[in-house]
Amino acid sequence: MRSRRLFARGALILGLVFLYAPIVSLIVFSFNNSRLVTVWDSVHSPTLKWYGTLVHNGQILDAAWLSIRIALTAASCSVVLGTLAGFALARFSQFRGRLLLAGMTTAPIVMPEVITGLSLLLLFVALEQLIGWPRGLGAVTIALAHITFCMAYVTVVVQSRLTGFDESLEEAAMDLGARPATVFLRVTLPLILPAIASGWLLAFTLSWDDLVITQFVAGPGSSTLPMVIFSKVRFGVTPDVNALATILVLIVATGIVLSTIWMRYQQRRRERDEQLAAAANL
């Protein structure tokens, strides 16, 4: 009994170390004074100087700004398209080309990224020759590529939410005199909004840190943040990358903690409500 508990605790600690040790070391070394990433300068550390250089590094700031813009665009557009596709797949059990649509929307999830990237590159180049759009590779083509694969994820999320959707709610709205558009806006949309929001967040993160597909469709002068980091690392890791990564980790961690607290709160409120309702059941 006792040894089993010890084993469980040991496994837990090992697991946590395995997952978080790299991140912790990255954060620690971002405060290192030395130019050499792997050597800890115990005399002048900790220091914030890499954070200082980061603020003045135009290349990184530009790349971060571009990444944010692309991620926002990709997430928003893919949410609209993915919701429509998810809706069509969940609601219409039979129509011409349903299987094709289902296959096409989920293909980017299973396809190797290299192939998705390459095929998109070929498509963009061919399109430019045929109709003159998109004009060269750059932010536009990156955004289009990101929309393509993010949409697949949003479709899956929305579709699974709609599969468990009680359709009598929509019928009730229609029965009360609401036209189909009103039914969608006032009943369906608010109820699948959590799925759409999580789809948006998923799309944003996927777009934000995508490297492989972006490499294919990016043009000169349009480097996203992951591309800049990757190219910097190839010439040897510089400590300011550590500082940048630490900031990113901080942002993500804050987001997760806040959403966890919010969900806990909602859960507890819901449980209390249900208990009250059960108590009133006479």
Add this chain to the structure above:
Amino acid sequence: MSDPNSAYVSLSGVTKRFGDFTAVDSVSLDIRRGEIFCLLGGSGSGKTTLLRMLAGFDTPSAGTIRIDGADMSAIPPYERPVNMMFQSYALFPHMSVEKNVAFGLEQEGERREQIRRKVGEILELVKMSGFGTRKPHQLSGGQRQRVALARALVKRPKLLLLDEPLAALDRKLREHTQFELLNIQQRLGVTFIVVTHDQEEAMTLGTRLGVMNHGRIVQVGSPADIYESPATRFVADFIGSVNMFEGQVRGGTDGAGAYIESAELGCTLRAERCERLTAGATVWTAIRPERINIGRQPPAQSGGSAENAVRGTVREIAYMGDMSIYLVQLASGRMLRVTLPNITRGAERALARGESVWLSWHGSSPVVLTE
């Protein structure tokens, strides 16, 4: 239009097919203004499909539906003068009780003051006044049922469709709500069409019943009509419990009724009330368990002649509190079900298992069925 007995809802030859399966099979039916019409049937009998066609969620494969004289074929659900209360209640989970009830009125573009007043009135009617700001998940099952009713009634529809309105409530609450529904229906003068699989619910609610089986309406009539004079074996068996015997009509129907010989029963059946029967034809006779007398002595009026009286042995006694159910085995081996009210305390101990008894019934009790 003003004739209160004219058909308010009129179905003629309504059929609904899903692929090869016929869910509703050429149903023709007239429903009068202001009545509570119960569609009663088991699962898969087509009653819910019929209701959905009235609401406009399904379109008939054939036949026409008229409401107040107007053909409903091309009218979408949101333009029909009909509201529906769903079995699951289908309350919008993201809206408060008030918002749920106001939804229908908002679609008509009524003024906000007007909406607030009407919502207040209807919540008062269903005794949910204090709950306007609650969300559906903060309500108990019975409260949700009331909100669903209020939401369906707030637009003052001429016709309200109710899909198993009481199925989700527990027994005590169900009885209470049943009478409240009747009360509200009478106060507002709405025509109700209720779908249910629960015969008790149908009997207490309905002014008329339509029994459905395999997509067809088998019998339409008042609750008493259907219980006392079922048209077919299915109806007799579906409504209440019944003892059914196969037998042959003996020639010579006299003033006292028809005579039927049944080998299963082991005596001659005399049925006072029945249609004209052909001698020698095979018929089925149904006798309700509560119409059978049970006693140790042979019944006086039979005078030894084996007519509407038979001997048997008590095999099982089930004590239900208000009544007891006796299973009596006849000489042929057939079990007969007899129920007796427990009029006095300890009445259930009057007969013992294994005791030999006489069963008898009045000549008006047997119902003779030809199909």
